Amino acid sequence: MKLTINGQVHETEAEPGTPLLWVLRDHLAMTGTKFGCGMAQCGACTVHLNGVAVRSCVTPVSEVGEAAITTIEGIGGEGLHPVQEAWIEHSVPQCGWCQSGQIMSACALLEARPDPSDEDIDAAMSANICRCGTYPRIRKAIKAAAKRREG
Amino acid sequence: MSFTPTRRTVLAGLGALIVCVRLPTPAWAGSGAGAALNAFVRIDPDDTVTILIPSSEMGQGINTSLPQLVAEELDVAWEKIRVEHAPEDEAYRLKLAPGYVIMVTGGSNSVKYWWTPLQTAGAAAREMLIAAAAARWGVDPEQCSTEDGVVRSGENSARYGELVGEAAGQKAPKKPALRGRRAVIGHDKPRLDLLDKVTGACEFGMDVKIPDMVQACAIASPVFGGRVGAVDDAATRAIPGVLDVLVFEDFVAVVAETWWPARRGIRALTITWDDGDHAQLDSDTISERLHAGLDDGVKANRGHCHGKATKRLKDGADLEVTYEVPYLDHQTMEPMNATVRLTEDRCEIWAGTQNQTIVRQDAEAITGIPLENIDVHTTYLGGGFGRRGNNDFVQQALKIATRVARPVQLIWTREEGTRHGWYRPAFVARLRAKGGESRPGAFHLRIAGPNILNRYLQGPLTKLAMFTHFPMEGLIETCPYGFDHVLIEHAAVEFAVPIGFWRSVGHSHNAFFMESMIDELAHIMGVDEVELRRELITEEHPRFRRVLDTVVEAAGSPPEGRFHGVALHESFGSICGQVAEVSVDGGLRVHKVYAAIDCGQVVNPDIARAQIMSGAIYGLSAALGEKLTLKRGRIEQGNFHDYPILRMVDAPEVETHIVETPEAPIGGIGEIGTPPVAPAVCNAIFKATGQRIRRLPILDELELS
Numbered sequence: 001m002k003l004t005i006n007g008q009v010h011e012t013e014a015e016p017g018t019p020l021l022w023v024l025r026d027h028l029a030m031t032g033t034k035f036g037c038g039m040a041q042c043g044a045c046t047v048h049l050n051g052v053a054v055r056s057c058v059t060p061v062s063e064v065g066e067a068a069i070t071t072i073e074g075i076g077g078e079g080l081h082p083v084q085e086a087w088i089e090h091s092v093p094q095c096g097w098c099q100s101g102q103i104m105s106a107c108a109l110l111e112a113r114p115d116p117s118d119e120d121i122d123a124a125m126s127a128n129i130c131r132c133g134t135y136p137r138i139r140k141a142i143k144a145a146a147k148r149r150e151g
Numbered sequence: 152m153s154f155t156p157t158r159r160t161v162l163a164g165l166g167a168l169i170v171c172v173r174l175p176t177p178a179w180a181g182s183g184a185g186a187a188l189n190a191f192v193r194i195d196p197d198d199t200v201t202i203l204i205p206s207s208e209m210g211q212g213i214n215t216s217l218p219q220l221v222a223e224e225l226d227v228a229w230e231k232i233r234v235e236h237a238p239e240d241e242a243y244r245l246k247l248a249p250g251y252v253i254m255v256t257g258g259s260n261s262v263k264y265w266w267t268p269l270q271t272a273g274a275a276a277r278e279m280l281i282a283a284a285a286a287r288w289g290v291d292p293e294q295c296s297t298e299d300g301v302v303r304s305g306e307n308s309a310r311y312g313e314l315v316g317e318a319a320g321q322k323a324p325k326k327p328a329l330r331g332r333r334a335v336i337g338h339d340k341p342r343l344d345l346l347d348k349v350t351g352a353c354e355f356g357m358d359v360k361i362p363d364m365v366q367a368c369a370i371a372s373p374v375f376g377g378r379v380g381a382v383d384d385a386a387t388r389a390i391p392g393v394l395d396v397l398v399f400e401d402f403v404a405v406v407a408e409t410w411w412p413a414r415r416g417i418r419a420l421t422i423t424w425d426d427g428d429h430a431q432l433d434s435d436t437i438s439e440r441l442h443a444g445l446d447d448g449v450k451a452n453r454g455h456c457h458g459k460a461t462k463r464l465k466d467g468a469d470l471e472v473t474y475e476v477p478y479l480d481h482q483t484m485e486p487m488n489a490t491v492r493l494t495e496d497r498c499e500i501w502a503g504t505q506n507q508t509i510v511r512q513d514a515e516a517i518t519g520i521p522l523e524n525i526d527v528h529t530t531y532l533g534g535g536f537g538r539r540g541n542n543d544f545v546q547q548a549l550k551i552a553t554r555v556a557r558p559v560q561l562i563w564t565r566e567e568g569t570r571h572g573w574y575r576p577a578f579v580a581r582l583r584a585k586g587g588e589s590r591p592g593a594f595h596l597r598i599a600g601p602n603i604l605n606r607y608l609q610g611p612l613t614k615l616a617m618f619t620h621f622p623m624e625g626l627i628e629t630c631p632y633g634f635d636h637v638l639i640e641h642a643a644v645e646f647a648v649p650i651g652f653w654r655s656v657g658h659s660h661n662a663f664f665m666e667s668m669i670d671e672l673a674h675i676m677g678v679d680e681v682e683l684r685r686e687l688i689t690e691e692h693p694r695f696r697r698v699l700d701t702v703v704e705a706a707g708s709p710p711e712g713r714f715h716g717v718a719l720h721e722s723f724g725s726i727c728g729q730v731a732e733v734s735v736d737g738g739l740r741v742h743k744v745y746a747a748i749d750c751g752q753v754v755n756p757d758i759a760r761a762q763i764m765s766g767a768i769y770g771l772s773a774a775l776g777e778k779l780t781l782k783r784g785r786i787e788q789g790n791f792h793d794y795p796i797l798r799m800v801d802a803p804e805v806e807t808h809i810v811e812t813p814e815a816p817i818g819g820i821g822e823i824g825t826p827p828v829a830p831a832v833c834n835a836i837f838k839a840t841g842q843r844i845r846r847l848p849i850l851d852e853l854e855l856s
Contacts, residue, residue, distance in 0.1 A: 015391060018411045026366065026409035031358035032351020034533070036484050037565045038414075041791035044484060072351035084349040091341065091757055094765055095210030096348035096355075097484040097533030103349060122800040129791060131484045131534050132210045133768025135802035137761070 003064060005030070006074025016062035021045045023061045024071060032072040032100050036129070043128030046101035047071050053108035072100035075107055083107050086145035094132035102128050106142050115146050186319035188276040190242035191221060191269060198300050198312035200225065201233045205243035205254065206261040207505050208236075208344065209535030210765070211821040212758035213261050215342045217269055219754050220262075223335040224273030224327075227300040227311065234343055236529040239507040248612060253508035257540050257652060259723035259819020262754055266817050267329075274327035276318075283317035284309050339757040344531070356503035356530045359490045361558040365394060367551050368413040369561060371402035371571055372424045374784035375432075375647050379403055380423035387416040396420070397554050404551050410562050417564075429647040430784040437646055437781065438475065441579040444599025444642035445473065451597060451640040454623040458636030463593040468583040470675050474667065475846045476660045478779040479575035479653055480568075480788075482796060485533020487544035487568050490560040491552035493518055498525045500549070503532035505540040513542055517549040536769070537652035541573045566789035573651025574779060576601050578622075580664040585636075586676040589686055594634040594672075598622065598664065599642040603650050603657070625661040625826065629721040632669070633689035648781065654769055655825040658722040662826030663774075663833070663847070666718035670834045671843065680834065681717055694749050694812055695719060698728040701808050702747035706730035713742060716834030718827035725750035725818030729767065731831035732803075735839045735855055741771060741803045741832055749810040750818035756809055759820050764805035766824020772797035774829035776848045 003010045005028070014023045024030045024047070033056060036044030040055040047056045048070035075081045080088075083106045093099045102125070109116055109124035116124070121139055130138070185195035193201040202221050208214040214234045222232055237243040237254075244254045245264050277297060284302040285292040287309070295304040300311045311318075347353035372378060384396040387405055392412030397404045405416035443449065489502040498520040504510050507527045514525045532539055548561040563571075578600035585592030604613070604621050612618055620627060622641045653659060669687075673680035681703055688695045699719050709715045712734050719728040730745040744767045753759045776795045780787045788794040805824075833844040836853065844852050 014409075015412070022409060022411040025357075026411070029360055030351075031354075031360075034355075034484075035357065035486065035562070037791050039565075039790055039792070042484070042796075076350070080349070087349045088341075088345045091345065091761065093210075093342070093345060093348035094212070094761060095484065095532060095534045096344065096353050099348055100351045125799040127798075129484065129796045129798060131482055131536075131769070131796060133765040133772070133797070133802065134761075135768065135799045136764060136804050138799070139802075 001061065003061070003069060004066065005069045006071060012061070014061055017060050019057050020047065020059045020061050020064055020069070021056035024056065030071060030073055034097055034100055036098065036101070041129070042098070042101075043105060044098050044101040046104040046128065048104060048108060051108065051111060053105050072104060075104065081107060082148040083110065083141070083145040086141040086148060089144060090137050090141040092134050092137045092141050094134055098128060098130045102130065102138055106138070106145065109142065110146060110149060114149060116142060186315050188279050188315070188318055189272050189323060191272040192225065192276040194276075194311050194315040196312045196315070198231050198310055199233055200227050200231050200311070201235055203237040203243075204234050205237045205265065207256040207503070207529055207532055207535065207539070209256070209503070209505070209532035209539065211261075211762060212342055212755065213256070214344055215340060216262055216754040216758055217265055218343065219335045219340055220266060220269035221273040223332055224270045224329060225277050226297040229335070229340050231300060232343065239511045239527040244508060251612065253506070255508065255540065256505040256535070257537060259822045263724060263817045263819060270329050271327055274329050275324050278324045278327050279318040279321040280311050280314050282321040283314045287314070287317065336754050337752065338755070340755060342758065353531050355485055355533045356490065356501060357485060357488045357533070357562060359501040359530060359560065361490060361492055361560070364490070364558040364560055365406050365408060365555060366410040366413055367404050367406045367548075367559055367561045368410065368417045369402050369404040369547055369551070369563065370417050370420070370422070370567060372426070373570055373786075374424065374426040374430050375649060376427040376429050377401070378425040378427060380425045383421040386419040390416050390419060395555070397551060399550055402547060404547070404561070406551065406555055406559065414564065426784060432647060432784045433782050434780040437577060441475070441577060441599050441644055442473070444644040445579060445581040445597055447597070449642045451642040452619050453638070453640045454620050454627040455637060455639040457634065460593045460595045460636040460638040463585055463636050464583050464595055469586040470582065470584045470671055472582050472668070472671060472845060474580040474664050476578050476663060477847060478577045478648065479773050479777050480572045480779055480794065481534070481536040481538035481653055482569070482794065483532070483534030483536060483538050486565055487563040488561060489545040489548035490558065491548045492558040493520070493552040496520065496524055499528065500526070500545060501528045501530055502545050503530050503535070503539055504542060504545060505532070505535050505537070506542055510542050510545050513546050514549055517546060518553055536654040537656070538573060541651055543571065565791070569789050569794060570786045571649070573649050575653030575659055576603065576648070576650040578660045580660075582664075582668045582671070584668070584672055586672065589678065590635060591672050591676070593636040595638045596626065596664065596668070597640050597642065598626070598661070599644050601645045601650055602643055603652065605645065606650065622657055623661065624657040625720060625722055626665055630665065631689060631692035631695040631721065632687040634687065654766065655722055655822040658720065658822070658826040659770065659773070662718065662720040662722070663829040666720060666827065666830035667833055667843075667845070670716070670830070670837065674837075684717070684719060694815065695721070695726055697810055698726045698747045698749050701810050702728035702730050702745050705747065705806065705808050706732070706745040712736060714835045714839040716831045716836070716838060718831035718834065720826045722823050722826055723819030724816060725820065725823045727763070727823040727827050729827040729831040731828065731835045733832060733835040733839060735836070738855065739836065739849070739853055741801070743804045743806065744771070744828060744831070745806050745808075746824060747808040747810055748823060749812055749815070750820055750823070751812055751815040752817060753809055753811065759809060760807040762820045763807040763824040766822060767805050767828045768797060768802055770825035770828035771803070771832065774832055774847055774849055775801070776850050778848050778851065
């Protein structure tokens with residue numbers, strides 16, 4: 001099976017029913033995408049398929065087809081995405097386990113809504129759990145990233 | 152801010168004043184021109200300073216705050232600092248009690264404990280660099296100075312990286328003087344793990360990849376103490392990628408080339424469990440037995456007794472109320488996992504653990520490899536909160552490794568972690584009290600529940616008050632209230648449910664009891680709840696008064712339609728006051744938590760604020776909706792759909808004000824934000840609705856019209 005991840009084509013011999021998450025982590029050793037719940041409840045495994053945020057823990061790899069997969073390793077291209085820069089500027093991460101998923105959800109939000117309201121942030125980000133409670137800083141960082149993208 | 156070390160601050164670090172000069176591993180001592188100057192500081196020729204971290208980084212920012220202690224005295228530019236996790240070794244163990252010396256991260260201890268040793272390590276390294284420079288230039292060390300990683304004397308100057316080889320040959324100073332500078336400590340240095348944590352590069356336990364490694368998933372008896380009976384593994388073995396099914400006394404593991412087939416393989420097993428003795432345990436019987444412990448006829452440990460509380464309450468109480476809190480789980484975002492490479496004569500473990508010494512001892516017991524051939528590599532932890540102080544998951548990985556020829560990585564499912572945790576115990580409390588004009592006439596608080604330490608300590612330590620009083624932590628010695636007639640006691644009620652250290656431990660329930668009860672008393676006495684606290688705080692506790700005043704002033708008056716509730720609590724050597732701002736129109740909403748803290752001195756204000764935000768939201772999540780229940784000896788919850796964690800939409804803003812008391816001993820930061828939030832919110836709910844929440848979680852109790 002061929003997968004296009006962060007602009008590069010990868011071969012995998014994973015069983016078709018294997019969730020994309022485990023193909024990324026265990027077959028391709030791309031461990032930036034995290035396992036949290038296994039049932040699309042926490043968002044730690046969020047990646048983009050053609051720019052849309054999906055939960056890779058419940059996405060069978062066979063359903064990906066030719067869609068372009070973007071993971072935390074590729075979201076910044078050669079450098080850092082404005083969302084990642086804002087995350088650093090606001091010192092968002094604590095333990096860090098959920099942050100790949102938080103960043104992927106935030107990037108997708110800003111593509112859909114470049115200037116999100118608090119309600120937009122609540123709606124888009126409430127599928128991602130952070131046990132360290134970094135939510136207030138995530139909110140600030142998303143707003144800062146929106147400004148960065150504007151400028 | 153100027154600072155003179157006082158006797159108290161120096162004493163705060165005693166017990167660990169000696170910086171071990173023995174170097175933990177040959178690799179650490181360095182090769183080529185780079186060298187280690189002591190167990191914590193290594194400098195390379197390019198001026199990179201690597202600091203060995205004895206504490207586990209689980210989000211609390213310890214990989215940044217501990218280097219700040221070293222950098223302050225070493226005098227190096229922050230950009231030059233790198234960190235590595237220390238191996239399990241004598242130099243990195245904490246002397247917690249006589250005979251109890253372990254490398255562990257818990258009790259909000261890290262900065263408290265390493266405050267003096269790490270500043271001393273920095274100072275010692277600096278003195279050795281100066282001595283090397285002085286010898287090179289033939290001058291007196293007194294004539295040398297340092298600035299940002301450079302030693303100077305007159306016309307001469309040399310970078311630390313140039314001097315380190317010679318410095319390593321200098322005698323380590325016995326008592327290096329601390330300069331007491333405050334150029335790094337007390338400043339917002341950026342966390343050293345930020346970049347790796349926003350790019351996915353940070354290596355957690357589950358991210359470890361060992362060549363030729365297999366992966367495993369495991370399931371243990373759903374009833375605590377149960378054993379494996381019969382196993383039908385035919386369907387599991389038919390799954391492509393599955394290599395083996397291993398049956399142990401109390402769990403079954405499936406080993407596969409990668410994790411997904413192992414996980415599928417667990418699901419495909421048909422296991423008959425031998426439930427053992429505890430299959431009848433359920434939440435109702437637990438609650439009944441806890442409440443039975445509130446009967447005055449049941450034997451109890453007295454924590455604090457002053458005046459004549461029981462005598463004054465003989466003719467009845469003005470206020471008699473009962474409180475109850477449920478079992479809670481830590482729910483770290485990274486599920487439990489550990490990786491083991493076991494060869495004939497060596498054992499290596501990679502794990503996000505809070506308890507390295509015990510991991511190493513467990514490895515020796517399970518594998519038979521001698522301790523000196525066992526290495527523990529501590530990775531970043533995807534959350535700890537006390538859970539990763541228990542090594543049950545590492546023990547399983549070690550047991551699996553003894554029966555697999557290749558390195559093995561064990562990963563638990565979320566459900567397995569929920570059903571096999573080390574839970575915050577359920578507790579109950581009863582207050583009987585007399586009112587009065589401005590001071591309560593009597594205060595008799597009895598709590599009932601298990602003593603967590605029973606599971607961790609044996610022998611002479613169990614006779615100490617620190618052991619017997621443990622369930623009452625926060626209610627006795629550190630409680631600032633001087634009641635005229637008071638009795639505080641604990642009745643022990645034990646269950647066959649694993650319990651452990653959940654962020655803030657006993658403070659998590661005791662602050663809820665005490666700080667809700669103070670408000671209840673204020674209400675029946677017809678006095679203001681903040682005034683009652685001010686009245687009760689004794690003169691020996693001016694810091695509590697200052698924290699209370701700071702947070703109340705910061706919160707001001709609530710806007711129209713919102714209500715404020717107050718709580719004040721000391722834990723882990725620090726005081727935290729909070730005001731919760733809530734509204735109840737269209738459902739309960741916690742808009743904001745104002746906090747004030749006094750932890751003595753703050754190493755990194757930004758990290759301290761982040762920790763108070765984190766602690767408060769963690770406590771709020773539990774207070775609002777978290778609850779574990781048991782039925783037929785089994786935990787009923789499994790994943791986030793039935794154990795709800797607070798999400799963005801419900802997250803309040805947290806505004807933290809720092810009050811410093813430089814002459815006070817250093818206090819903890821990681822847990823102190825958790826205890827006050829439940830009572831602060833419940834006190835605000837009472838203001839808003841007149842309903843008093845005496846049982847958690849709130850959302851199970853709250854009745855809004």
